[in-house]
Every structure is written in C-alpha cells, then in structure tokens.
Amino acid sequence: TYGLDFYPAQGWSTGITYQTGELRNQLGGIVDRRAVSVRLGRTSPDTDWQSKLEWRRDTGAERREQWVTTNRITHKINESWRVAARFNYSDTKDNINPLAGAKFVEGNVGFAWRPWNNTRWGVFGRYTYLYDLATLGQEGGADYDQKSQIFSLEGVHRLDHHWEFALK
DSSP states (O other), rough: EEEEEESSTTTTEEEEEEEEEEEEEEEEEEEEEEEEEEEEEOSSSEEEEEOOOOEEEEEESOOOEEEEEEEEEEEEEEEEEEEEEEEEEEEESSSOOGGGGGEEEEEEEEEEEOOOOOEEEEEEEEEEEEEEOOOTOTOOOOOOOEEEEEEEEEEEEEEESSOOEEEE
C-alpha cells in the first residue's frame, strides 16, 4: 500500500492510496488485486464532511471490478439542532459469472434536537434506506437480497436525576 495525504488549507484534507496484493480465494486460486482510492474532507466548527471513492480490480482466479464510495456529513445548525447524513455504495461486476455480482446501497439522514437551555428534553429522528444484493460468495452463504426503508423517531424526557422516560 502506498499513499499520500495532503492538507491544502485549514480544515481541508485529501489523499490518494494505491494498493496491490496477492490473495488466495476459497478454491485455492491466486487473485491479483489492484485498488486506487481518493478521499476528500472538510472540518470546521459547525460541519464535518468526509468522502472516499475507491476502484478495485481482481484478476487471475477471479475477475471482478468494484466501485465503492463512502460519504458522511454532520452539521450543527445552532446550539439546539444537529443534522447528519451518510451514503455508502458498492457495485461489484463479476466478469466470469455475471450472477456473482453484488450491489450495496445504504443511505440515511437524521436529526437531533436538544434545547440549549434545557437538558431535560431531546428528540431524535432518522430515515434509513438499505439495498443489499448479496453476492454468491458472501461469507455465511447469504442467499437473499434485502431492500428496507426504516423511519425512527425517539423522544426523551429526564424527570430528575433518577428518572428518565423515552418513547421510540
């Protein structure tokens, strides 16, 4: 693995990584893997953002190409409100057996409300989208795909130092 990190300005970060390796698959075949990733991020008192994009290619006993990205951001709107979001994506194409490809998408967005002048209350919410098209070679032999949408909302009230009530 070879990589370089850069910090072009206050709060900014970026980097690039190159990986090469030799793996042994489940059948004992040799797989040569090459991967390149780039990342970019920004951190400030109110916002934290990080993104990464990676490309992988396997040759030899397996012939696959994969794209992966991970992204997250958190932002402080004011002293009482925070928002956050995340998006992860992976797409794998198998050139030997097209049915062995896989796709994964996970995204969520959420919020937190904690009044700056009252530590007794809090409300939290999140929406999550998940799509997982399992690969044939997935550990544990997963043989199903998953598509889910999840909404959650939670409220918390602290009555005193001994009692706290929550509803979800």
